[in-house]
Amino acid sequence: MEKFAVLGCGVVGSGVVELFEKNKALIEKRCGKSLALGYILDLRDFPDRPYGDKVVKNIDVILADKDVTVVAECMGGVEPAFTFVKSCLEAGKSVSTSNKELVAKKGDILLQTAKEHNVNFFFEASVGGAIPIIRPMHKCLAANAFSAVAGILNGTTNFILNKMICDDMDFAAALKLAQELGYAEKDPTADVEGHDACRKICILSSLAFGKHVYPESVYTKGIREVELKDTKLCEQLGYAIKLIAQVKALENGKILPTVMPMAVKNTNLLSQVNDVFNAVMTDTDGADRSMFYGRGAGKFPTASAVLGDMIEQFQLDGTICAQTWESAENTDFIEDFSAFAAKRYFRTSAADVKLLAEVLGDVDEKTISTDEDETVCIVNTEMNAAQVDAAVKALAQKGVQVLAQYPVLE
Amino acid sequence: MEKFAVLGCGVVGSGVVELFEKNKALIEKRCGKSLALGYILDLRDFPDRPYGDKVVKNIDVILADKDVTVVAECMGGVEPAFTFVKSCLEAGKSVSTSNKELVAKKGDILLQTAKEHNVNFFFEASVGGAIPIIRPMHKCLAANAFSAVAGILNGTTNFILNKMICDDMDFAAALKLAQELGYAEKDPTADVEGHDACRKICILSSLAFGKHVYPESVYTKGIREVELKDTKLCEQLGYAIKLIAQVKALENGKILPTVMPMAVKNTNLLSQVNDVFNAVMTDTDGADRSMFYGRGAGKFPTASAVLGDMIEQFQLDGTICAQTWESAENTDFIEDFSAFAAKRYFRTSAADVKLLAEVLGDVDEKTISTDEDETVCIVNTEMNAAQVDAAVKALAQKGVQVLAQYPVLE
Numbered sequence: 001m002e003k004f005a006v007l008g009c010g011v012v013g014s015g016v017v018e019l020f021e022k023n024k025a026l027i028e029k030r031c032g033k034s035l036a037l038g039y040i041l042d043l044r045d046f047p048d049r050p051y052g053d054k055v056v057k058n059i060d061v062i063l064a065d066k067d068v069t070v071v072a073e074c075m076g077g078v079e080p081a082f083t084f085v086k087s088c089l090e091a092g093k094s095v096s097t098s099n100k101e102l103v104a105k106k107g108d109i110l111l112q113t114a115k116e117h118n119v120n121f122f123f124e125a126s127v128g129g130a131i132p133i134i135r136p137m138h139k140c141l142a143a144n145a146f147s148a149v150a151g152i153l154n155g156t157t158n159f160i161l162n163k164m165i166c167d168d169m170d171f172a173a174a175l176k177l178a179q180e181l182g183y184a185e186k187d188p189t190a191d192v193e194g195h196d197a198c199r200k201i202c203i204l205s206s207l208a209f210g211k212h213v214y215p216e217s218v219y220t221k222g223i224r225e226v227e228l229k230d231t232k233l234c235e236q237l238g239y240a241i242k243l244i245a246q247v248k249a250l251e252n253g254k255i256l257p258t259v260m261p262m263a264v265k266n267t268n269l270l271s272q273v274n275d276v277f278n279a280v281m282t283d284t285d286g287a288d289r290s291m292f293y294g295r296g297a298g299k300f301p302t303a304s305a306v307l308g309d310m311i312e313q314f315q316l317d318g319t320i321c322a323q324t325w326e327s328a329e330n331t332d333f334i335e336d337f338s339a340f341a342a343k344r345y346f347r348t349s350a351a352d353v354k355l356l357a358e359v360l361g362d363v364d365e366k367t368i369s370t371d372e373d374e375t376v377c378i379v380n381t382e383m384n385a386a387q388v389d390a391a392v393k394a395l396a397q398k399g400v401q402v403l404a405q406y407p408v409l410e
Numbered sequence: 411m412e413k414f415a416v417l418g419c420g421v422v423g424s425g426v427v428e429l430f431e432k433n434k435a436l437i438e439k440r441c442g443k444s445l446a447l448g449y450i451l452d453l454r455d456f457p458d459r460p461y462g463d464k465v466v467k468n469i470d471v472i473l474a475d476k477d478v479t480v481v482a483e484c485m486g487g488v489e490p491a492f493t494f495v496k497s498c499l500e501a502g503k504s505v506s507t508s509n510k511e512l513v514a515k516k517g518d519i520l521l522q523t524a525k526e527h528n529v530n531f532f533f534e535a536s537v538g539g540a541i542p543i544i545r546p547m548h549k550c551l552a553a554n555a556f557s558a559v560a561g562i563l564n565g566t567t568n569f570i571l572n573k574m575i576c577d578d579m580d581f582a583a584a585l586k587l588a589q590e591l592g593y594a595e596k597d598p599t600a601d602v603e604g605h606d607a608c609r610k611i612c613i614l615s616s617l618a619f620g621k622h623v624y625p626e627s628v629y630t631k632g633i634r635e636v637e638l639k640d641t642k643l644c645e646q647l648g649y650a651i652k653l654i655a656q657v658k659a660l661e662n663g664k665i666l667p668t669v670m671p672m673a674v675k676n677t678n679l680l681s682q683v684n685d686v687f688n689a690v691m692t693d694t695d696g697a698d699r700s701m702f703y704g705r706g707a708g709k710f711p712t713a714s715a716v717l718g719d720m721i722e723q724f725q726l727d728g729t730i731c732a733q734t735w736e737s738a739e740n741t742d743f744i745e746d747f748s749a750f751a752a753k754r755y756f757r758t759s760a761a762d763v764k765l766l767a768e769v770l771g772d773v774d775e776k777t778i779s780t781d782e783d784e785t786v787c788i789v790n791t792e793m794n795a796a797q798v799d800a801a802v803k804a805l806a807q808k809g810v811q812v813l814a815q816y817p818v819l820e
Contacts, residue, residue: 023696140718210439304554311552
């Protein structure tokens with residue numbers, strides 16, 4: 001009988017225990033062995049729950065039990081999670097985590113520790129919740145060179161933007177609703193400012209390109225400034241404003257990871273990902289474009305991913321099979337955001353389309369003149385930030401004010 | 411230095427060799443070992459290709475070479491593929507295949523053979539081409555009980571239906587175009603009649619529910635009778651006609667696999683899967699709904715999936731890690747098609763909506779009266795085939811002819 005331990009008995013941790021108990025027969029069949037919950041580490045007690053007698057307060061109890069071969073880390077945050085996970089790996093236990101902050105900030109170290117101790121550090125649940133994305137990228141697409149990964153990696157902001165587009169709510173009202181429904185925290189900063197999506201694109205970038213990308217290397221802009229007006233006008237042009245976390249491989253050999261609101265063309269499936277759902281799109285040289293879609297958060301969806309990792313760890317019986325990347329000694333392989341170029345959505349004060357084209361380049365045929373005397377267009381010429389700044393100044397000199405602009409994801 | 415062999419140097423087999431050579435450095439890094447193409451088995455010679463000197467005509471050469479640890483089977487068809495694959499497994503070589511007919515008809519036997527010889531039989535490329543679906547279902551979602559799997563699993567028919575919907579081509583014209591573009595074979599039967607999709611849903615059903623589902627147990631209806639008119643009218647109601655291969659777990663414990671054209675509601679992402687792309691949607695108790703999307707066929711997309719399997723086989727170093735299912739002694743676990751119930755799209759001769767509701771049940775508010783004096787509606791009451799037959803007769807008695815009907819996928 002092999003045992004597992006769960007660190008942290010919050011939403012995800014309790015989900016892991018409950019989903020395991022629900023599908024125990026099926027999981028044991030798939031693993032080919034008998035399994036049991038050994039311990040739950042938490043500072044609180046849970047006397048009313050069926051697994052209340054498994055709660056321990058000291059990680060050493062888990063570390064000392066040789067029958068515990070697999071540990072699920074569902075605490076969140078860097079410490080004490082990092083110290084606990086590292087100790088578990090060093091004690092010869094494989095670890096599966098749902099903690100994106102931990103992986104984004106310390107993944108390289110923990111992968112190395114796992115390798116050194118012939119165990120596995122898995123983190124399928126850290127990006128996209130239930131969505132199978134880490135293993136598909138690492139295993140199924142292992143024969144490919146990646147050219148880009150782009151995703152909707154934060155359900156809270158996707159819910160808010162969706163409410164703005166579909167239900168005419170402004171940002172503040174949509175955020176309030178998200179908080180009432182439990183989709184957004186009381187302090188929504190990590191979601192709304194893009195930090196959560198940033199951590200996830202760090203993980204996917206590291207996995208796709210083999211070197212650790214740290215959060216501070218990623219240009220990150222949230223959705224707080226997105227105006228209801230632009231979500232509606234974008235929609236009329238055939239685009240949806242989404243918070244897109246992406247990374248692209250550039251011709252100079254560097255990569256460019258970004259998190260920001262972008263106008264996604266409605267021929268791109270990402271534009272159709274609504275509500276709290278997440279999705280990840282990959283572009284590779286062999287498989288071409290793939291997309292992975294599902295629930296990006298929630299008790300059982302996240303537990304599903306944590307347990308999927310644990311099942312493989314039980315099956316592997318200690319074999320190293322780590323999805324891995326190297327520590328990055330410097331950030332030379334990451335291009336500066338100033339190099340980011342894309343087609344653009346522009347909203348300006350009332351302007352003649354010919355004049356816009358003179359300054360902005362190839363303006364798409366379909367433009368909108370709004371009731372409020374503003375002009376909206378898509379510019380098909382790719383512009384970087386400096387070019388946008390120059391265009392804003394040039395238009396101002398001709399009496400046209402740029403009121404909003406978003407890069408386009410095609 | 412470990413070697414691999416490729417059986418069959420057609421489109422997929424040559425793709426495997428070429429994608430391997432292109433990304434050799436990256437693949438070797440990911441495998442942690444040096445790799446080389448050992449042999450290609452084909453009756454033809456390929457003197458002008460860089461790997462022409464690797465061609466052999468006799469499987470025994472490959473079986474006898476102990477350095478060959480992994481074999482890619484890309485021949486297609488049941489024989490001689492089955493005999494060759496079985497021999498390779500018995501000789502201690504892991505096999506990766508793109509051959510859906512082989513897996514759908516002989517998967518249980520080959521999985522058993524692999525297990526007995528401590529090697530792996532993988533088949534990621536057999537369903538959905540490049541799309542990671544076998545491994546995600548088997549590993550990432552391993553903690554879940556499946557309630558349904560539904561997919562667009564044949565690119566040719568999806569292309570044809572898409573041309574009908576978007577470009578007003580009738581079935582014959584769209585098929586001709588598909589043949590001209592190389593998407594459809596000269597004899598398009600396997601695609602158009604649904605046999606190809608049937609094989610794929612057999613594989614996914616076996617994987618999801620753990621018992622081998624053979625093609626002859628699956629109700630299969632192709633798209634030859636789909637009329638342009640219905641694709642257009644469906645679209646006006648907010649649905650897209652797609653060839654849907656699906657399997658559902660029923661409350662009585664049985665499963666019900668089907669392949670048939672269905673009207674897919676436009677809130678379902680499957681309705682947005684266009685052109686030759688494929689997609690698979692899974693419903694499970696933990697992860698809820700997930701979707702996997704990508705290129706379902708083609709030289710490099712299929713090669714990407716075959717090589718992904720091979721890379722894991724090299725990494726595993728012989729460890730058993732087989733995705734597996736049991737042989738089915740009988741078909742008692744498969745429900746008869748007569749039990750299949752769904753909401754329906756109906757096209758009838760001109761009819762009063764009240765009259766339709768009297769016979770059909772809950773008719774959706776949005777109906778269409780066509781220029782040709784026909785009536786089109788969605789019936790929200792679930793009907794099985796016998797109930798549809800009874801309704802057709804009842805309507806005929808009231809002077810209304812049913813001209814077309816499709817089950818709805820929500």
